[in-house]
Amino acid sequence: MLQIAIVVIIGGLAYGAVYNAALNLSRAHIASGFGFWNNTAGFDISQTLIAYSASTSSFGRAFWVGLLNTLLVAGVGIVLATIAGFVIGIARLSHNWLVARLAGGYVELVRNVPLLLQLLFWYNAVLKSLPLLRGSMALPGGAILNNRGLFLPQPVFAANFSTVVLALVVGIAGAIGLNVWARWRRERTGADPHILWPALASIFGLPLIAFAVAGFPLHFSLPQMGRFNVNGGVEVLPEFAALALALSVYTAAFIAEVVRAGVLAVSHGQTEAAQALGLRSGQTLRLVVLPQAMRVIVPPLTSQYLNLIKNSSLAVVIGYPDLVQVFAGTVLNITGQAVEVIALTMAVYLAISLFTSVVMNLYARATVIAER
Amino acid sequence: MKRLATAFALATALALGTQAAPADTLATVKQRGELICGANGTLAGFGMPDPQGNWTGFDVDFCRAIAAAIFNDPQKVKFVPLTAKDRFTALQSGEIDVLSRNTTWTLSRDTSLGLDFPAITYFDGQGFMVRKALKVSSALELNDASVCVQQGTTSELNLADYFRSNHMSLKTVTFATGEEALKAYESGRCDSYTTDSSGLYGERQELSEPSQHIVLPEIISKEPLSPVVRQGDNQWTDIVRWTHFVMIDAEELGINKGNVDAKLKSDDPETRRLLGVEGQYGEALGLTNDWAYRIIKHIGNYGESFERNIGQGSPLKIVRGLNALWTKGGLQYGPPVR
CATH class of the missing domain: 1.20.5 (Single alpha-helices involved in coiled-coils or other helix-helix interfaces)
Known part of the structure; x- marks a missing residue:
């Protein structure tokens, strides 16, 4: 009641x-309401993952462009930060004095400097250190690097490229099958068959053979130097690179501490027991310590992911067109409808964060130790 | 994230039902004892604090003129530096009394933001700046170029329009403030930097080697710059509008900072009405009758403010052009005081 x-x-x-x-x-x-949603936007955006043109696309389309840019940089940031964070966190526990001190120094240096300053540092460091357009660096494979961005060759797929994809799927399935077989055998006989090479052969070899059989159905469209800019190819903006780098470097320091705490939470007796069973130290970490540490790691890791997603809105200072820059910035200013735009932007961040939490909670539930 | 904070404050204020903006701005300003003026903060010649922290500039002088008219003291102004994105929200939420920040008057801003544009203080147009080394002599040669621009400006929209209508392709890099956009241009991120041409002259002075950059001849848009006030407070709108007009009229009548005291004894009826010797024109605005005298005494006429801040008396050396008096081939025209 x-x-x-x-x-x-x-x-x-x-x-x-x-x-x-x-x-x-x-x-x-x-003016109020969302009547502006279908009006023509009229402004340009530097990075668009979906088709967008200033002359025909609507404010609604600009919203989606900004949202996808936010998701892209947050996704890339999360992957990089997780990898770096786990490596550094475990390195900090290393018995090697130098490795442990380097990792400790990294954590203390990075997490005690405001993210905004780091972002400006990376952006200016990236921009200033890259060559000007005239002195563009030609990289192997036809890629071009200058202070306008990194321009990679763009793959152009022929019609029968699908056979290669099919071969890749079959290859991955084969590798998973091998793994299942190896585990079954290990549990039955105690032998530990080496399946790394056959698995790799299955994943990479099969598609390669299919690729050759199908007559190499792939070519690359190389970026070309124009008068003012590089045209064609896949463009990686320096703004994107700086933001992804700053977010992952910063968050990795926090994740490293989370990982260290998780590993230390696993009682030392577990390690000793694993060593007594004859497991090598890599195996001990992978099979005994980390699975138990994950229970402690996942909840604070979720918070770090959420921080990273929200911190991506700092994009606005370096001109990366994320949701806040495009929608809560330009669109808000053109339409003047602060209440609607800010409310929607907050709702979007809330939705992204809740979705991330749900996924991480599901994963956390999967890592709970089955009590017998 | 000041911008978000302002927008958020506005949303909260509106939702919780407090009156977002005081209805009687003049009474509020008088009671507070100072005018709060939204200004640029980074644009040399128009609005920027000098090394001693004193705000100077053409737009700044306009706010000082309003303060002089109300308080007989041009120092009774608090300046709030605003980015192009923040400016309207700050005015809507009542954080500032008047916005004097090189702002273009457009139909959509006039109708959908709840704001009014009382008078055009500067007739401007958008231009492009490029490095001399690029050997570009016309904006029409900029096909495929990267252009740095400030977010939330008409420049951002004109830029897309101009390239579209000339069938040229464009790579825009958008920054939250003009400063960041200019810095990115200087570091070579963009081939060109675009904003109102008055701004280009001001910002070129901030580059490390101003002589290495040129402003292209094309003016691609009409940018009538106006102070901005909230809609619905007609008395306040009138005060802001006529502050500009009396400065124009004073220039036309030959009244300036130096001779304004002598002109009080003039026989010319127009001069006598303007300076408040005859008539009750100031009181009709809710001010004192010598309000225009105070403006001229402290700030000077339109031409003086122009030359001192952005014209021949300044490093910018902008020519009057469209901003000359209507009697000298320009567009500045003040309705009569009577």
């Missing part, structure tokens, strides 16, 4: 706030 009353009160307050805002907006002669 009390709960129902609370829900009703909160609902009433929310309705009141919306009603009041609408009333005040009309009193102040400020």
Whole structure:
């Protein structure tokens, strides 16, 4: 009964706030509503993962472009930060004095400097150290690097490229099958068959053979030097590189500490028991320590992922067109509809964060030790 | 994230039902004892604090003129530096009383933001700056170029329009502030930097080697720059509008900072009405009758402010052009005080 009353009160307050805002907006002669959504945007965006043109696309389309850019940089940042964080966290526990001190120094240096400064550092370091357009660096394979970005050859797929994809799928399935077989054998006989090379052969060899059989159905469109810019190819903007780098370097320091805490939470007796069973130290880490450490690692790791996603909105200072820059920046300014735009932007970040939490919680549930 | 904070504050204020903007701005300003003016903060000649922290510039002088009219003291102004993105939200939320920050008057801004544009203080147009070394002499040669631009400006939209209508392709790099955009241009991230041509002259002075950069001849847009006030407070709108007009009229009548005291004894009826010797024109605005005298005494007429800040008396050396008086072939025209 009390709960129902609370829900009703909160609902009433929310309705009141919306009603009041609408009333005040009309009193102040400020346009309201999402009527602008389908109007032509008219401004240009430097990185678009979906088709977008200033002349024909709508504000709604600009919203999606910004959202995808946010997801891209957050996704890349999370992957890089996780890899670096695990490596550094484990390195900090190393018995090698130099490795442990280097990892410790990294953590202390990086996590004690504000992210905004690091971002500006990386952006200016990246921009200043890269050659100007005239002195572009030609990289092997036809790639071009200058302060406008990294321009990679763009793969162009012929029609029968699908056979290669099919071969890759079969290859991966084969590798998984091999793994299942190896585990089955290990559990039955105790022998530990080496399947690394056959598995790699299955994953990479099969597609290569298919590629040759299908008559090499792939060529690359190389970036070309124009008068002002490099055209064609896949473009990696320096803004993107700086933001992804800053986010992953910064978050990796925190993840490293989370990992260290998780590993230390596993009692030393477990390690000793594993060594007594004759497991090598790599195996001990991989098979005994990390699976138990994951229970402790995952919840704070989730927080770090959420921080990284939200920190990606610092893109605005270096001109990377993320959701905040494109939508809560340019679109807000052109339409002047601060209430709608800010509310929607907050809702999007909330949704991304909740989704990340749900996924991580599902994973955490999977890592819970089965009690017998 | 000041910009977000401002937008958020506006959203909260609107949702919680407090009146977002005080209705009687003049009374609020008088009670507070100072005018709060939204200004640029980084644009030489228009609005920037000098090394001693004193705000100077053409747009800054306009706010000082309003303060002089109200308080007889041009120092009673607090300047709030705003980026192009923040400026309208700050005004809507009541954080500032007037926005004097090289802002273009457009139809959509006039109608959908709840704001009014009282008078055009500067007729401007958008241009491009490039390095001399590029050997470009016209904006039409910029096909395929990277252009740095500040976010939330009409420049951002004109840029896309211009390249589209001339069938040229474009790579835009958008920054939150003009400073960042300019810095990126200087580091070679972009081939060109674009903003209002008045701004180009001002910002070129901030580059390490101004002589290595040129402003291209094309003016690709109309940028009527105006101060901005909230819609619905007509008395305040009138004060801001007529502050500009009396500065124009004073120039036309030959009244300036130096001779304004002598002109008080003038027989010319127009001069006598303007300076408040005859009539009750100041009181009709809610001010004192000598309000225009105070403006001229402290700030000077339109031409003086122009030459001192951006014209021949400044490093920018912008010519009057469209901003000359209507009697001298320009567009600046003040309605009569009567």
